[in-house]
Amino acid sequence: MKPTFAPVVERKLSSHLYRELENAIVDCSFAPGAPLSDRELAAQFKVSRTPVRDTLHLLEVSGLVERGERTGWFVTQIRSQDVEELYELRSLLEPAGLSRIVEWNAEDLHYVGTLFDDFVMPVSRDDVERYLLRDDEFHQLIIQGTQNSQLIKAYRVVDRQLARCKRFVSYQDNLRREESLREHRAVCHALAARDLDTARSALIHHIYEARNALMGAITASVATAK
Numbered sequence: 001m002k003p004t005f006a007p008v009v010e011r012k013l014s015s016h017l018y019r020e021l022e023n024a025i026v027d028c029s030f031a032p033g034a035p036l037s038d039r040e041l042a043a044q045f046k047v048s049r050t051p052v053r054d055t056l057h058l059l060e061v062s063g064l065v066e067r068g069e070r071t072g073w074f075v076t077q078i079r080s081q082d083v084e085e086l087y088e089l090r091s092l093l094e095p096a097g098l099s100r101i102v103e104w105n106a107e108d109l110h111y112v113g114t115l116f117d118d119f120v121m122p123v124s125r126d127d128v129e130r131y132l133l134r135d136d137e138f139h140q141l142i143i144q145g146t147q148n149s150q151l152i153k154a155y156r157v158v159d160r161q162l163a164r165c166k167r168f169v170s171y172q173d174n175l176r177r178e179e180s181l182r183e184h185r186a187v188c189h190a191l192a193a194r195d196l197d198t199a200r201s202a203l204i205h206h207i208y209e210a211r212n213a214l215m216g217a218i219t220a221s222v223a224t225a226k
Contacts, residue, residue, distance in 0.1 A: 003029040017045065017055040025064045025075055026164045027129075036065065036073040062157055064164070078168055080218055086165070087211035089158050094207065095200050097145030102194045112141065113192025116184045123177040131177065132167060138184060142203070166210070169217045176213045183209060 003024045021041070024030050036056065042049045056073050059065035066076050076082075101112065115138055123131050136159075143155045169176055183206035190199035 013047065013051050014055065017047075017051055018058055020045075021055055021059060022062070022064065022160065025059070026160055026167070028164065028167050030075045032075055032077045032164075032168065034075045035071070036075065038073065063161055078165055078214070078218060080215060082161075083165065083211060083214050083218065086158055086161055087207060087214075090162060091204060091207050093146075093151060093155055093158070094139065094142050095203055096148070096151065097142040098191065098196060098199050098203065100147060101142065101145040101191050102196050102199070109192045109194070113188050115188050116181060119181055121178055121181065123181060128177065131181070132163075135166065135180070135184065136163060138188070165214050169210075169214050179209065179213075180206070 021030075021036075030036065038049045038052045038056065041052045045052065056065055056067070060067060063082075064076055065073055067073050102109075104112070116134065119127070119131060119134075139159070139162075143152055143159075146152065183202065186202040187199055187206060190196075190202055
């Protein structure tokens with residue numbers, strides 16, 4: 001089922017189009033590989049095709065959209081090489097924020113420590129989106145902890161692609177949701193205890209397990225498609 005979009009206020013056209021289409025791609029309303037017709041999108045948004053094309057070009061720069069020579073626009077597939085590169089970047093960027101977080105005041109650390117405590121196992125399918133939003137908040141807290149404005153800007157491109165990957169796996173793999181929740185709690189509890197070494201080890205473990213799960217999901221989807 002195709003997502004529906006609200007009418008666009010002309011003066012906010014560019015940002016609205018980008019945000020709406022980016023969100024639809026990230027939450028997998030537009031699945032990996034799905035075609036994107038500028039004509040159909042323009043009709044949905046009740047705008048001309050020009051701003052839609054401009055937005056698709058911007059999404060191409062961010063890595064979420066590709067354009068074939070003859071096939072038109074389509075949502076970028078989630079490929080093994082891209083996943084390897086994204087998670088390598090993630091493993092380099094995210095641990096940089098932990099050393100500052102353990103210096104936060106007791107109230108803020110308590111918030112971090114309890115960030116995932118309101119979820120129960122097993123995480124139901126109905127609760128997946130809430131969990132993924134909390135996951136996004138958690139990793140944003142970590143990257144904001146670097147207090148490095150250039151790193152934070154660079155991470156946003158990585159983060160949007162990672163968010164799509166996480167949704168791709170979480171809606172398919174019940175077991176991974178349970179493992180992911182345990183891993184998040186391990187990082188949060190270590191941060192709350194100001195145990196930097198344990199927090200760093202737990203975060204790196206989480207990143208690599210998430211990568212492995214996504215690689216497995218890609219392999220399975222390719223096998224199913226054959």
